[in-house]
Amino acid sequence: MSVLLDISKIDMVFPTPKGDFTALKEVDLKINKGEFISLIGHSGCGKSTVLNVVAGLYQASKGGVILNGKHVTEPGPERAVVFQNHSLLPWLTAYQNVELAVDQVFAKTKSAAEKKEWIEHNLKLVHMDHAMHKRPDEISGGMKQRVGIARALAMQPEILLMDEPFGALDALTRAHMQDSLMEIQEELNNTVIMITHDVDEAVLLSDRIVMMTNGPAATIGEILDVELERPRDRLALAQDTRYNHYRSEVLTFLYEKQRKVESIEVKDKSKKAEKQDKTSDVA
Amino acid sequence: MTSLIAQLITKKNETVINANLPPFLVNFLQAVTLPLVGILVFMLIWSAAANSIDTSLGKFPGPKAVSEQMVNLVQEHVESREKEQAFYQRQEKRNAARVAKDPDYVPKIRAYTGKETFIDQIGTSLITVMSGFILAAVIAIPLGIAVGLSKPLNTAINPIIQIFKPVSPLAWLPLVTMVVSALYVSDDPLVAKSFLNSMITVTLCCLWPMVINTSVGVASLNSDWVNVSRVLRLPALKHVQKIVLPASIPAIFTGMRLSLGIAWMVLIAAEMLAQNPGLGKFVWDEFQNGSSQSLSRIMTAVIVIGIIGFLLDRSMLQLQKWLSWDKSSEVR
Numbered sequence: 001m002s003v004l005l006d007i008s009k010i011d012m013v014f015p016t017p018k019g020d021f022t023a024l025k026e027v028d029l030k031i032n033k034g035e036f037i038s039l040i041g042h043s044g045c046g047k048s049t050v051l052n053v054v055a056g057l058y059q060a061s062k063g064g065v066i067l068n069g070k071h072v073t074e075p076g077p078e079r080a081v082v083f084q085n086h087s088l089l090p091w092l093t094a095y096q097n098v099e100l101a102v103d104q105v106f107a108k109t110k111s112a113a114e115k116k117e118w119i120e121h122n123l124k125l126v127h128m129d130h131a132m133h134k135r136p137d138e139i140s141g142g143m144k145q146r147v148g149i150a151r152a153l154a155m156q157p158e159i160l161l162m163d164e165p166f167g168a169l170d171a172l173t174r175a176h177m178q179d180s181l182m183e184i185q186e187e188l189n190n191t192v193i194m195i196t197h198d199v200d201e202a203v204l205l206s207d208r209i210v211m212m213t214n215g216p217a218a219t220i221g222e223i224l225d226v227e228l229e230r231p232r233d234r235l236a237l238a239q240d241t242r243y244n245h246y247r248s249e250v251l252t253f254l255y256e257k258q259r260k261v262e263s264i265e266v267k268d269k270s271k272k273a274e275k276q277d278k279t280s281d282v283a
Numbered sequence: 284m285t286s287l288i289a290q291l292i293t294k295k296n297e298t299v300i301n302a303n304l305p306p307f308l309v310n311f312l313q314a315v316t317l318p319l320v321g322i323l324v325f326m327l328i329w330s331a332a333a334n335s336i337d338t339s340l341g342k343f344p345g346p347k348a349v350s351e352q353m354v355n356l357v358q359e360h361v362e363s364r365e366k367e368q369a370f371y372q373r374q375e376k377r378n379a380a381r382v383a384k385d386p387d388y389v390p391k392i393r394a395y396t397g398k399e400t401f402i403d404q405i406g407t408s409l410i411t412v413m414s415g416f417i418l419a420a421v422i423a424i425p426l427g428i429a430v431g432l433s434k435p436l437n438t439a440i441n442p443i444i445q446i447f448k449p450v451s452p453l454a455w456l457p458l459v460t461m462v463v464s465a466l467y468v469s470d471d472p473l474v475a476k477s478f479l480n481s482m483i484t485v486t487l488c489c490l491w492p493m494v495i496n497t498s499v500g501v502a503s504l505n506s507d508w509v510n511v512s513r514v515l516r517l518p519a520l521k522h523v524q525k526i527v528l529p530a531s532i533p534a535i536f537t538g539m540r541l542s543l544g545i546a547w548m549v550l551i552a553a554e555m556l557a558q559n560p561g562l563g564k565f566v567w568d569e570f571q572n573g574s575s576q577s578l579s580r581i582m583t584a585v586i587v588i589g590i591i592g593f594l595l596d597r598s599m600l601q602l603q604k605w606l607s608w609d610k611s612s613e614v615r
Contacts, residue, residue, distance in 0.1 A: 087507030091608030
């Protein structure tokens with residue numbers, strides 16, 4: 001398989017009033033065509049930053065991203081993004097939201113009739129054809145995210161970037177969406193980078209799971225190849241020993257090797273303890 | 284009455300009407316009766332206060348005097364219209380007679396020059412305020428979008444806006460008057476100078492809230508939507524048209540409503556000084572006139588000004604409801 005996307009040793013440094021903050025250090029990853037990659041790690045470890053650099057929304061401080069042999073310097077529809085909060089435009093219907101993307105990407109290559117057909121095709125793909133003339137505030141969270149995915153797919157991207165696409169959904173809807181996504185994947189075989197917090201989601205959907213170390217100066221800790229046959233079925237896999245093995249690998253990485261040292265609660269308690277010490281000193 | 288007020292104060296949100304009626308009827312009665320009670324109480328206090336104030340022009344007008352005056356003013360308007368019609372009829376007859384006598388005569392049509400009635404003045408005021416307001420919107424909304432999109436432009440322009448925003452219309456008026464008379468020289472003017480004076484003053488005063496609200500709305504654009512636009516590589520103009528403008532419609536409308544309220548207040552003051560026909564001039568003329576009816580006519584004008592201001596605000600709200608996608612935004 002050929003390398004489609006090369007994330008080549010990127011550093012990301014944000015200037016802050018207290019001096020520079022290094023968010024990413026030497027993140028290096030090659031992604032093949034048709035691969036489904038999950039980025040997993042604790043919050044604040046810079047997963048989103050990696051995705052934003054690939055999307056072109058951020059510029060890496062060092063290193064760069066090469067897509068199909070071309071250096072990525074700005075955002076573009078060939079790297080479609082599915083945002084965490086769907087980010088549909090609330091004044092447009094589902095159809096119009098997808099239309100905005102299609103009009104822009106296929107302005108010269110598709111006729112009006114072809115565009116209409118293409119928009120409807122993509123909405124059908126995510127099972128939203130029954131509500132395509134509804135506005136975002138008239139449909140549920142899961143449906144909004146479906147439209148968001150349809151919009152991204154309609155751009156016919158070379159790589160699909162998903163930033164915790166199902167993070168804001170309840171567990172049942174999320175499972176439903178994962179199944180839908182696998183279905184779509186089977187049909188289109190897109191190259192995907194998905195950020196997730198959810199270990200099960202990562203194992204179920206990915207070909208490779210990229211596990212990131214904690215920030216600052218976060219980088220790739222381990223990469224796990226998930227060699228489970230497709231199509232995957234969540235019920236059957238629940239009993240599968242390999243599935244459980246992959247799952248525990250990721251869990252071990254997250255909760256043993258890269259354990260978050262201090263949580264906020266612990267900090268608060270220690271502060272309180274300090275205060276009490278001081279007051280007792282005064283007394 | 285006192286017990287009702289006590290009930291109103293203590294019960295706050297509960298229903299005052301406790302009869303065994305279906306709930307929708309109770310709600311309806313409450314929605315209708317409570318404002319009526321409020322108006323009634325106000326009328327009582329007003330007439331009591333009016334009775335005890337003596338001015339050099341007689342007693343302060345109470346509700347009765349004002350309602351009489353309202354009928355009066357409408358009647359005057361009807362009479363004036365009849366007079367006008369009669370004037371034109373007479374003129375036509377005379378001209379026809381002259382043409383019959385002398386076929387070479389080209390009849391001259393003279394315009395009726397009677398005094399403008401109260402209702403004419405209302406019309407003039409509405410035209411002036413809408414012209415001034417629309418001119419301000421045409422300038423302020425594009426400017427607000429530009430300021431909202433560009434931080435450097437915002438930093439450059441913000442001090443100017445902040446300084447001009449609190450300026451009273453009365454301070455602008457003399458300057459506007461002088462500038463208009465210097466620049467607007469025409470033998471056959473399309474509109475009167477006095478109209479321009481008050482219109483431009485209105486524009487100058489309601490420009491700023493619109494600029495500020497529009498720019499704040501544009502500047503607080505949801506960053507996700509901006510990212511969508513960036514990923515799609517929308518060209519600048521399309522970005523404004525497809526993302527920025529619709530996204531800031533709620534903020535733009537807030538600014539427009541604020542401005543229209545200011546415009547209406549400013550207009551009355553400007554008309555008083557600019558001697559532009561309109562409600563302001565009506566009030567000023569009545570004050571100068573000083574007849575025994577003057578105060579009640581002014582009081583009538585005050586109430587009509589209030590009602591029109593209220594209706595202008597409501598129609599703006601209705602427009603917002605039709606045009607804005609954000610149905611959830613609190614509209615009060």
